[in-house]
Amino acid sequence: MTAWRGGRCYGAGVSASQPVRGTRVRGTRQAEALASALECLAGFRSAQDIHAELRRRGERIGLTTVYRHLMVLSEDGAVDTIRDEDGETLYRRCETSEHHHHVTCRSCGRSVEVEGRAVELWADRVAAEAGFVDVDHTVEIFGLCPACAAK
Amino acid sequence: MTAWRGGRCYGAGVSASQPVRGTRVRGTRQAEALASALECLAGFRSAQDIHAELRRRGERIGLTTVYRHLMVLSEDGAVDTIRDEDGETLYRRCETSEHHHHVTCRSCGRSVEVEGRAVELWADRVAAEAGFVDVDHTVEIFGLCPACAAK
């Protein structure tokens, strides 16, 4: 469970949010609802948070379905995923399809995408120096956003 | 469960490995055994791997105790921890007490410590630009080590 759960973001409708990128996520009421929730939620949220939010909105949708859709969406690159400090997976609608990293608020979940050409290069370089191949990296930055820091 | 479990590293003894840094981990047979196992195991291992290894060596030690000691050791900075792609926590005896990162083999767990002045600076900079404070970061690189890549 994340710390910042609970929230507003009602008045959902935001007009029939159309399918997120050409994925198979479409058609069903549940997929629509999930897409709309992702549209509306600003930061990284756990699957359970998102499910709770949907239920709060009155949607009839099962936790299983939320997990299933998030999995597909993330495989398709339509949502980003990160792991919080407890190992829980957090999801967020992806803004750009390019490789990038995040500065995420550990209190409210709000996050900013940052370009990381520099880290990419660094990671590739040090891995190559160590003789490693097929290299992959995870880079996440957590902190307190200006709003939360103000408290 | 990690992929590279099971291994040699018997003939353990390595002479009574002395207590790792001035922690409260000492005295008991189990703590000694764990310290010695960590000394001997090269790469990052899951708590369960380490426990299995100890049992294989004939040590009488419970999984709970392994977890407990690893927790303390990691709080004291005597072991490093990272999360693998499945969210499982992996442990390794720490080589330097300075902040550093790893290039870890996703097949055998072997890892190389790398200096990351560049990333530190980058992380601090982008976080500051976004107005975040109390910043923390995780940077892990996974790949195939030369030996595993050769197969």
Add this chain to the structure above:
DNA sequence: CCGATAGTGAAAACCGTTTTCATGCTTTCC
């Protein structure tokens, strides 16, 4: 020795996630 104190570990609880499987909803074809 002895008693206080800290450590141990089997079993149960936890908790996020995945699987199962019976049921529903769509789509397709006639």
Add this chain to the structure above:
DNA sequence: GGAAAGCATGAAAACGGTTTTCACTATCGG
């Protein structure tokens, strides 16, 4: 329009790593 086929759904159960519980044991100072 309707029946069959196929995919989506979700409650409940399984899963797997980790933590908690609690009765028991080892250790250490005196």
